[in-house]
Amino acid sequence: METKTVRKTGMARLWELAMIKKGLVVMSCALAVISTATAFLPFVAIWFIIRELAAHLTDLSAADGAYLIRMGWLAAGSAIGAIFLNFCALMCSHVAAFTTLYKLKLDFTRHIASLPLGFHSANSTGKLRKVVDENIEKLESFIAHQLPDLAGAIAMPVITLILLFLFDWRLGLASFAPILIAYFIQMIAFGNESAKTFIKQYQDSLEDMNNAAVEYVRGISVLKAFNQTIFSFRKFHEMIKNYGKFVSSYTDSFENHYVLFMAIIQNVYLFLIPLIVFLAGGAADYAEFAMSAVFYLIFSLSLYTPFAKVMYVSSLGKQVADGIERMDKVLAVSPLPESQTPETAREYSISFENVSFTYNGEGEAEAITDVSFTAKQGEITALVGPSGSGKSTLAHLIPRFYDVTGGAVKIGGVDIRAMANDELMSIVGFVFQDVFLFKQSVMDNILIGNKKATREQAIAAAKAAQCHEFIEKLPQGYDTVIGTKNIHLSGGERQRLVIARALLKDAPILVLDEATAFADPENEQKIQFAFEELMRRKTVVIIAHRLSTVRGADKIVVMDGGKVAEQGVHEELLKAEGRYSRMWAQYNRAMNWSIAAKGETVHA
Ligand SMILES: Nc1ncnc2c1ncn2[C@@H]1O[C@H](COP(=O)(O)OP(=O)(O)OP(=O)(O)O)[C@@H](O)[C@H]1O
Ligand SMILES: [Mg+2]
Numbered sequence: 001m002e003t004k005t006v007r008k009t010g011m012a013r014l015w016e017l018a019m020i021k022k023g024l025v026v027m028s029c030a031l032a033v034i035s036t037a038t039a040f041l042p043f044v045a046i047w048f049i050i051r052e053l054a055a056h057l058t059d060l061s062a063a064d065g066a067y068l069i070r071m072g073w074l075a076a077g078s079a080i081g082a083i084f085l086n087f088c089a090l091m092c093s094h095v096a097a098f099t100t101l102y103k104l105k106l107d108f109t110r111h112i113a114s115l116p117l118g119f120h121s122a123n124s125t126g127k128l129r130k131v132v133d134e135n136i137e138k139l140e141s142f143i144a145h146q147l148p149d150l151a152g153a154i155a156m157p158v159i160t161l162i163l164l165f166l167f168d169w170r171l172g173l174a175s176f177a178p179i180l181i182a183y184f185i186q187m188i189a190f191g192n193e194s195a196k197t198f199i200k201q202y203q204d205s206l207e208d209m210n211n212a213a214v215e216y217v218r219g220i221s222v223l224k225a226f227n228q229t230i231f232s233f234r235k236f237h238e239m240i241k242n243y244g245k246f247v248s249s250y251t252d253s254f255e256n257h258y259v260l261f262m263a264i265i266q267n268v269y270l271f272l273i274p275l276i277v278f279l280a281g282g283a284a285d286y287a288e289f290a291m292s293a294v295f296y297l298i299f300s301l302s303l304y305t306p307f308a309k310v311m312y313v314s315s316l317g318k319q320v321a322d323g324i325e326r327m328d329k330v331l332a333v334s335p336l337p338e339s340q341t342p343e344t345a346r347e348y349s350i351s352f353e354n355v356s357f358t359y360n361g362e363g364e365a366e367a368i369t370d371v372s373f374t375a376k377q378g379e380i381t382a383l384v385g386p387s388g389s390g391k392s393t394l395a396h397l398i399p400r401f402y403d404v405t406g407g408a409v410k411i412g413g414v415d416i417r418a419m420a421n422d423e424l425m426s427i428v429g430f431v432f433q434d435v436f437l438f439k440q441s442v443m444d445n446i447l448i449g450n451k452k453a454t455r456e457q458a459i460a461a462a463k464a465a466q467c468h469e470f471i472e473k474l475p476q477g478y479d480t481v482i483g484t485k486n487i488h489l490s491g492g493e494r495q496r497l498v499i500a501r502a503l504l505k506d507a508p509i510l511v512l513d514e515a516t517a518f519a520d521p522e523n524e525q526k527i528q529f530a531f532e533e534l535m536r537r538k539t540v541v542i543i544a545h546r547l548s549t550v551r552g553a554d555k556i557v558v559m560d561g562g563k564v565a566e567q568g569v570h571e572e573l574l575k576a577e578g579r580y581s582r583m584w585a586q587y588n589r590a591m592n593w594s595i596a597a598k599g600e601t602v603h604a
Contacts, residue, residue, distance in 0.1 A: 009328075010321045017324065018143050020103060024096035025143065029151035031089035036152035037159055038085055041078030043302050045071045047295045054291065089148045097143035104136050108327060114335035118401035121434075123330075126214075130207075131330060135323030142320045156303070163299060167292040170279065174271040175300035182265040189257040198250055199318050209243050212236055268300040336400060342420035345412030348427065348508040348539045350375040350398060356406030357393060367393045369562045370407070375555070377508075380540045382550040384583065385559030391543045392433060394559070395511050398541065399428045411509070429507035435498040439483040442471055442497065449501035458504055465500035467493070512542045514549070547587045556580065 008016055018025055049071045056063040112119075112128060163172060189195070216236045264270065276293045283289035357368040368390050375381035383391040396402060397409050400416055408415045416424055429449070437445050446458045453461075459478070462468045470493055474480040480487055489497070495514075502510060544550045551570050558566040558573070558580045565579045573580035 009325060011317060013324055013328070014139075014142060014317065014321050017100060017104070017139060018096075018147060020100045021096035021143075024092045024099075025147060028089045028092035028096065028148050031085050031092065032148035032152040033155040035082050035085035035089055036155050038078050039082040040159060040163075040299075040302055041082075042075040043298050045075035045078065047298055049075075050294055050298075051291055054287075054294075086148075090144065093144045093148050097140045100143060101136060101140055104139070104327070105132055108132060108136065108331065111331055111335065115333055116336045116400065116402055118396065119333060121396075121401065128330070131327050135326045138320045138323040142317065146316060167295055168279075168289075171272065171275060171292060171296040174275045175268060175296050175303065177271045178264045178268055179303055182261050185257055185261045185264070189254055189261075195318070199322050202247070202250075203319075203322055205243050205246060209239055212239050265304065268304060269297070272296060272300055336403070336421060337417070338421055339418045342423065343414045343418045344423065345414045345419065345427065347377055347412040349377045349412060350381075350509065350539055350541065351410045351413075352394070352397075352407070353410060354407035355394075355397065355404050355409060357397060357402065358405050359393075359402075366405075367562055368397075368404075371559075371562075371564050372407075373555075373557050373564060373567055375539050375541050377539045378537050379554035380542060380552070381555045381557060382553035383541065383543045383557050383559060384547070384550055384580070385565070389559040390562040391559050392513050393562075395430070395432070395513050395541060395543055398509070398511050399430050400424060427507050428509045428511060429502040429505045430511040430513075431495065431498045431502050432511075432513045435494050437482050437489075437494060437497060439481065441476075441479045441481050442474065443478040445482060445497060446500050446504055449504035450506065453504050458500075461500045461504040462497075464503055465496045467496045467500050508537070509539045510541070512540065514542065514544050514546075547584060558583075 049068055052063055052068060052071075053060065108131070166172070213236070216233075276296075280286070280289060280293070351374040352371050355368055355371045356366055358364045358366050371390075371394065373381070383394060385391055397404060398416075400421070403417060408417075410416065411419070411424075411427070438448070443455065443458060446462060447453060449461070450457075455478075459468065462471060462478075470489075471478055471480075474487065482489065499512070502512075542549070542553070544553075550556055554569065555567060556570060556573055557564055558578075560579060566573055566576060568576070574584060575581075
């Protein structure tokens with residue numbers, strides 16, 4: 001992927017992106033320069049008019065009327081021409097900007113589609129949306145507005161330089177001096193490292209505050225239930241206040257710079273008039289000197305506009321660059337490496353061979369350490385163990401949400417990294433703890449599992465997953481759109497729908513991370529029956545939170561702290577009197593206790 005080789009940052013990277021539509025950008029800059037130059041012409045024309053009038057002050061009727069009218073037209077024409085040229089420049093730059101944005105967004109979307117599934121578990125859709133909608137979008141103002149403005153502003157000193165020597169270089173220099181000084185003030189204020197870190201901090205804290213706001217609104221019911229309203233609101237309020245303080249203290253730090261900057265930039269006569277007064281005394285030809293002075297007095301007024309436009313280029317440029325950096329960070333995440341010569345699995349047993357895995361890369365604590373076991377085809381392998389022992393992590397490694405950091409996961413003896421991604425996806429069906437349903441009909445949600453399946457097949461899958469009953473009770477049955485008003489599915493129902501989806505997919509391997517919400521004994525038993533039918537010849541890896549589910553498994557792998565503590569069948573493990581037998585004893589005690597408790601209440 002071309003974007004992968006990109007290592008540039010900051011303005012260099014912005015420049016590189018701007019050059020994607022080089023022709024249009026160059027054209028736009030050229031037009032902007034011509035427009036800036038044209039914008040000076042009215043001032044020159046006015047000066048010619050004044051000079052002509054001044055020459056005939058004693059008898060104005062002697063002035064060349066035709067010449068004056070020509071100059072008048074020149075002033076008006078060039079003023080309009082400058083606006084028109086600027087319009088053309090902006091036209092080119094906008095076409096360039098939006099074409100570039102379109103390309104970047106397309107590249108970005110393609111890229112995130114190629115990333116490991118695990119990337120999406122770790123990065124919220126909200127965050128990615130912000131990168132596309134806000135950060136990439138910022139590039140628009142840079143290419144469409146700032147670049148042509150910058151080109152015009154760079155051309156300005158050149159034009160000034162020419163005009164500088166036209167009449168009197170001393171006056172020329174004086175009219176240019178405020179701009180130079182103001183520019184240096186700006187350089188000092190915005191050009192340093194602390195300004196850069198501020199923009200980053202500013203964006204981060206803005207993001208934090210937005211997240212806090214969303215969280216606050218989302219959690220409002222919980223907060224209310226726990227009578228936390230005032231307290232938690234105060235916390236949120238505090239966050240906003242801190243943010244405000246942070247921003248205003250930073251703004252305050254610019255106060256002096258800014259006042260000075262404005263005072264100088266808006267007082268173009270600051271240096272010019274004292275100098276004119278000073279030089280006037282020693283002028284050889286007083287009339288001619290007066291005319292030059294008038295020229296610079298008019299001309300210096302035109303300097304401010306183009307400069308004012310670029311006043312913010314450097315600070316805005318940095319903001320845009322920071323946004324692009326956020327995009328580049330995502331682009332720098334490598335897509336799942338795909339084998340050039342993919343191998344195909346002929347059978348569907350899964351073997352973990354000395355698998356180690358770390359979520360956060362080298363040097364971090366391992367979530368999985370040296371795990372080895374085999375889940376045979378046609379068998380049910382259950383993963384059990386305390387919370388945080390790495391069961392879900394192991395399950396996610398099978399469909400390659402993440403790549404192992406050590407060892408290998410093999411299907412039918414083939415390393416899953418050597419298989420084509422599409423192939424792996426087609427042979428592994430999975431249901432994880434965080435189920436996702438589309439805002440579509442129940443039927444469509446099931447059919448995602450297998451686009452070619454018929455309605456009848458989908459209903460059969462729903463029946464097998466114990467969904468049929470509750471679906472029938474929905475207002476429009478299978479055609480009820482999920483997520484619409486008054487349609488609410490429980491956690492267990494949602495997961496059963498996703499199970500139906502996985503069953504319809506009918507992949508030879510099924511990975512199931514059972515939700516706790518799913519632990520409804522009656523349904524569980526029903527599902528188990530259905531599964532037994534469907535699981536023949538399949539490889540099933542199931543993470544069960546209820547040991548009753550586990551009991552019938554062909555193999556039980558007991559996880560503890562990311563390692564395999566024990567493995568075997570139920571009876572074996574009981575005999576071994578290890579971790580599993582303790583868990584089993586505890587489980588039974590809990591069962592008996594709840595029955596006893598129930599019994600007591602009945603008698604009471
Ligand atoms: N996305 C992630 N990034 C970093 N660490 C993670 C991530 N997901 C899990 N972990 C860590 O990996 C370890 C194993 O977590 P895992 O989710 O596999 O446990 P589990 O056995 O499925 O627990 P549970 O029974 O509660 O579902 C934990 O220490 C957890 O903090
Ligand atoms: Mg889990």
